[in-house]
Amino acid sequence: MRNHSLRLFFALLAPTLALAAPNPRLVLPEFSALAKKATESVTITLDAALLGMAGRFLNGDDPQDAATKEILKGLQGIYIRSYTFDKDAAYQQADIDEVRNQLSAPGWNRLVQTRSRKSQANVDIYIMVANNQATGLALIASEPRQFTIVNIVGAIDLDKLHKLEGQFGVPKLDIDVPKAPAPNKK
Amino acid sequence: MSEDLESRLRAALRPVAPGDEFTRNLIARVTKDQGPEANARGARGRSSKPSAWWLSASMAASLLIAAGVQHHLQERRETQRGLEARRQVIEALRVTSQKLNLAYEVIKSESSPRADDEPGV
Numbered sequence: 001m002r003n004h005s006l007r008l009f010f011a012l013l014a015p016t017l018a019l020a021a022p023n024p025r026l027v028l029p030e031f032s033a034l035a036k037k038a039t040e041s042v043t044i045t046l047d048a049a050l051l052g053m054a055g056r057f058l059n060g061d062d063p064q065d066a067a068t069k070e071i072l073k074g075l076q077g078i079y080i081r082s083y084t085f086d087k088d089a090a091y092q093q094a095d096i097d098e099v100r101n102q103l104s105a106p107g108w109n110r111l112v113q114t115r116s117r118k119s120q121a122n123v124d125i126y127i128m129v130a131n132n133q134a135t136g137l138a139l140i141a142s143e144p145r146q147f148t149i150v151n152i153v154g155a156i157d158l159d160k161l162h163k164l165e166g167q168f169g170v171p172k173l174d175i176d177v178p179k180a181p182a183p184n185k186k
Numbered sequence: 187m188s189e190d191l192e193s194r195l196r197a198a199l200r201p202v203a204p205g206d207e208f209t210r211n212l213i214a215r216v217t218k219d220q221g222p223e224a225n226a227r228g229a230r231g232r233s234s235k236p237s238a239w240w241l242s243a244s245m246a247a248s249l250l251i252a253a254g255v256q257h258h259l260q261e262r263r264e265t266q267r268g269l270e271a272r273r274q275v276i277e278a279l280r281v282t283s284q285k286l287n288l289a290y291e292v293i294k295s296e297s298s299p300r301a302d303d304e305p306g307v
Contacts, residue, residue: 044278053268068279
């Protein structure tokens, strides 16, 4: 009887725990109004199935493809919205705030924050960590004529990102994955 | 004179039973003439079965060809989707690396004494 009660308790608790588990997937708005104004827009939505499909078309003998394949291992999704405009202030910070607010949820840690007065380029990099493993990455880059949101879901190995150095122009950032989830610094 | 001519004509045109040789020749000729016709009739009779066979075979071949074409088109669509996914992955990594580079440039400028940036890591 007691065993039965425990099972019932855990059965009721499971959905609550699932809801409480941090989700590394951000809800990205359509930005349809901004897309109309943009001179160039990049919208990428790659779920696990499409990533798997892409992986099958990467040539393991090619160094760049092999490195890309390595990065894709363990990833569950890549979502990108990037808009370029032909004049300054074509978008409002409020357009990005909807996404930025999601990054204040538990689980997300700001890894890098850069503010440049000279170029007015701001880049924030957030990472979600579970069991000493990065499970999600979010990047928000805002410049006077461009803003970009990157959301990578899945087991991200930052060392593998480093391996891309010189191939996609990825720099060596010397960023370390936090060993344990820290309180949100935002 | 006329009676003599008449009797001579009657004698000449009297019914004469055909000889055995004539009968044999006639039967042989009839048999020979019936041969090809009989063969043709036989061939027509046999050809009804092959036409049904050809119909079935051509239908089966059509089905196989249709299935093959369908499979080929499906494979082609899958290939196109895969190549498009591959292109998007490479584009995604390019955009990501570009923005990581932007962050890196700002961080790097921190070390420059003339920089007025405010990076924080």
